[in-house]
Amino acid sequence: MNLALKKSINFYPLEQGIYHVYDASTSRHFKLGxxxxxxxxxxxGKTPVExxxxxxxxEYFDKFIKTVQHLDLLEGESKKEPFSPLKIKVFNLDPSRFIDNSGKFALYFSHFLNWCSLPLLVINVLMVALLVPQVQNIRETLTFDTFTVIFYFFAILVTGIVHEGAHALVAKSFNVKVPQVGMMLFFLHPSFYADVSGINLMSDRKKRIKVLIAGVQGNNLLMFLGLMLTFIPMGETALSYLLFFTAINFVLMFINLIPFVEYDGYYIFQELLGEPRFARNALVSQLTRQNQKIEYRAYFFISQLFQFILIVSMLVLIHDGVLLLWDAQWVDVLFLVLIVAAYPALMAFKIRSAK
Known part of the structure; x- marks a missing residue:
């Protein structure tokens, strides 16, 4: 039988003599010469093996073919991308049309984030300190109604596009291909993602960290712009929604930097430790009672608590949204059952994934 490379395989130049190989069917990335x-x-598929x-x-043929088969690059041996209930992809698209045609903008944008993010963060902190009274009034002015829910999802849309766009542009500035962007439900919360896994093929750790932190820097920029707009005369309700938007960016910045769930902070944490798959190693350590490092134990228990709180928070938010449509007792019962079942289900999935 003739050997045929999967049609989902794409090749992108990475460095001199090095290629970034991406398998769209499994979302896996490889680095090959x-x-x-x-x-x-x-x-x-047409050329005979002989x-x-x-x-x-x-002298290389047999080893090369075995490697190709091991990497699952041939037709007829395809494995699908594993399903994760914690990361449910809603849709995705190829951003090449936008990212690849960005020209030098990606490079300029990357430099801008490098030089301006810290000053913008300082300004944001000072401005928030000045606006404390208005920020405290947000909860009194805004009500949990249909418009607020719509505005929240609109804000998530804008912040998500900027956040993931920042990741993609900085990756592009380092000549890393971003083959896919899209939307998913991450711990039941609508989130956007950009597949920048190609950065793992780069040898420069500083560049990898710059790509990983770019999303938070994008939120920092949005927060700055939102706070600047508060100086424009406007009504109290409009000001409250604007501050709500900036608050969303602040919260997303904070959550994304927490290393106890697979947001940007976790991958930055991995890079700083120099230990890939740290979370999985911590989980396996607890399950097998082997390699019992204190950092593994601490990370395991803190991450489980944080992730459980995150899931419960999302369920409560969804519960309140559903009550806007159906104010019935069965809704409360259903979500109570879901909350009780959340942690066992989370652990069962993680244990299965770790095997």
């Missing part, structure tokens, strides 16, 4: 990529392109032996040096 130019020679290996040229050999992969020979696997067109002919391939004449095109690929015999």
């Amino acid at each position: 130019e020679q290996e990529v040229n050999w992969l392109k020979l696997l067109d 002919a391939l032996r004449g095109l690929i040096p015999l």
Whole structure:
């Protein structure tokens, strides 16, 4: 049988003589040399294996084919991207049309974030201190009604696009391909994502961290713009919604930097420790009672508590939204059952994933 490379395989130049290989069917990323990529392109499904032996040096042929099969790059051996109830993808698209045509904007934007994020953060803190009375009045002015819910999701849309766009643009500035962006339910909360996993193929850790922190820097920029707009004369209700928007960005900045759930902060935490898959290692350590490091134990218990609180918070928010449509007792009972079942379900999934 002739060997055929999967149609979902894409090749992107990364560095001199190095390619970023992306499998769209499994969302997996690989780093291969130019020679290996040229050999992969020979696997067109038409060229007989014996002919391939004449095109690929015999001393490398068997090992190369085994590697290709191990990486699941051939047609007929495809494995789908594993489903995660904590990360339910709603839709996705290829951002190449926008990102690849950004020209030098990506580079300029990256430099802007590097130089301006800290001053903007200082200004934001000072402005929030000045606006404390107005911020405290948000809860009194805003009510949990349909318009507020719509505004909340609109704010999430704007902040999500800017956050993930910042990740993508900074990745682009380092010549890292972003093959997919989209929306998902992350711990039941609508979230956006940009697949910047290609940064793991870069050898420079500082560059990887710059890409990972770019989203938070984007929220910091939005918060600054929102606070600047508060100086424009406006009604009390409009001001409350504007402050609500800035508060959402502040909360997202804070949550994204917490390393106890797989937001940006967790991946930055991994980079600083120099230990990939730290969360999984901590989980396996607790399940097997092996390699019982104190940092594993501390991380495991704190992360479980934080993730449980996050899920419960999302369920409570969804519960309040559903009550706007159906004010019935069965809604309370249903969500109470979901809250009780949340942690066991979370642990069961994590244990299965760790195996």
